Amino acid sequence: MTTIRVIGIDLGKNTFLLIGHDYSGREVFRKKLNRQKLLQLLSVHEPVIVAMEACGGAHWLARRCESYGHQVKLIPAQYVKPYVKTNKNDFIDADAIAEASMRPNMRFVSPKSELAQICTVIRKIRAGYLKERTACMNRIGSILLEFGINFPRGHHNMKNLFQYLADNKEPVPPMLILELREQLDHYNQLNTWIKEQEKKLENLLKDDELLTLLQSVPGIGPMTASCCLSTVGNPTDFSNGRNFAAWIGLTPHQYSTGGKSRMLGISKRGNKELRELFVHAARAVIWRDGTAERYFGSWLIDLKRRKPFNVALVALANKLARIAWSVMVTHKTFEIRI
Template sequence: MSDINIIGIDIGKNLFHLIAHDRKGNEIFRKKLNRAKSIQFLSTLEPTIIAMEACCGAHWLARKCQEFGHDVKLIPPQYVKPYVKTNKNDFIDADAIAEAAMRPKMRFVSPKSEQAQIGVLIRRIRSGYIRERTTCMNRIGSILLEFGLSFPRGYHHMKNLLQWLAEQKEPIPPMVIAEVTNLLDYYHLLNKWVAEQERKLDEINKDNDLMDLLQGIPGVGPMTASCCLSAVGEPKDFKNGRNFSAWIGLVPHQYSTGGKSKMLGISKRGNKELRELFVHAARSVMWRDKSAEHYFGSWLLELKRRKPFNVAVVALANKLARIAWAVMSNHKPFELRN
């Protein structure tokens, strides 16, 4: 066991597949263990490098391995795939993980803290409630349309639904009214649950100074700030703000060959939720010319005149993401340049 340089682990729901390599890349052992025995085995090893894909359960296991003194390396799954040899099975995956982790230019993911994972969980549940709320609204609209009524779009119309129904001249069967009322009660319950999730996010981030610093960026609110804090384990994982923006997917997709450079649309890689929030933040700034000029000068207004609105929005979202990285890295507030 003293010759172990790195252990690659392929994580499963119940079984973990482990392969150990020495410094020359030769295999020392391979083991298939259940979850409990894997933790017990890792706790008995001398500190070494543990490599895993950054997938479901990886951050929890990474924290466990760090408690045992191991050096943990989490790799994005797309970077492991080129090292998978011949057919695919769990041991081959573990071997590929160990080999990929030893490449000198490999990129790694910092393990998330427990609080950051809780933040991700709360936001995902909130997003699910919002989707269900939209579905509930569409269901109400489709029911009424079946009986000759076209209910107006928008959340602000839902609070006056019953009054709107009473004002319609088209008669509606009592059972339909009862079903719509039940759906309306469910809609109000979803609103309550969404507000509760937002309260929980405020609670877990109330002692984090970066939460207030990030909200000092134009257009960035509590949801974008909390998403940054939970999605980014360590800002220093990114060399600069552009790398962070590229990780979100806000930079052009490049297809260059034969000495000819070709830039396409944004790559849309990485964290979809964070990219969406930064685009919404940019849109909120773009709608107000005075705010846009106050924070970003003539650059943004000229861009808005030269380019389509959505193109300018994405360009501003890119800039906001870079600013957010700088704030998280330096722990300093956003300041206007004179």
């Protein structure tokens, strides 16, 4: 056991597969343990490198390993796949994880804090409520359409559903009104739950200095700022702002062969929610020419004239992501320099 350099763990719900490698990269041991026995082994084992895929439960286990004195390396799953040999099984996956963790140019994920994970959970629940609210609105619209009523879209109209029906003197059966009332109550309840989730985020991060600094960037509000803080474990994992934007998926997808390089649409890799929020942040800025020119000068105005709207929109989202990375690394507020 004294020759072990790295332990690769293939994570599961109840069982965990471990493979230990020595300093020569040879396999020293393999074990199959449940969660309790895994923690017991790690708590008494001498400090080594513990490698895992950055998947469900990895950040919790990474914090426990660090508390035992181990060095933790979390690897994105797509970077482990090339090291999987022949047929796929759990022990082969653990072996591939251990081997990948020792590559000199491998990229790793910083373990998230407990607060960051809680913020992620709050935002996921909020996103679920948003989907339910959209489904509820579509359900009400489709019900009315079955009775020949073309109900207009939008939250303003939905909140005044019965007022709209009364103003337009739409003949609605009494039994249908009862069903619509239940659906409208559900819609209003979802609105309340969404606001409560937003207040929870604000209360959790109200004392965080970075949250305030990130909101100095044009278009970035509390939701985008909190998503940055909870998604990015350590901004210094990225060498520059462009790498951060590429990780989000806001840079072109490159396809090069035979000496010919082609730049396609954006890659859409990484965190979908964070990419969506940066695009919405850019949309809030680019729609207003006065605001766009005040913060970004003639560059953005000329780009809007030369390129299609969505192309200019993504270009600005890319720029906002780079600025946000700089703010997180330097802990300095955004300043206009034109």
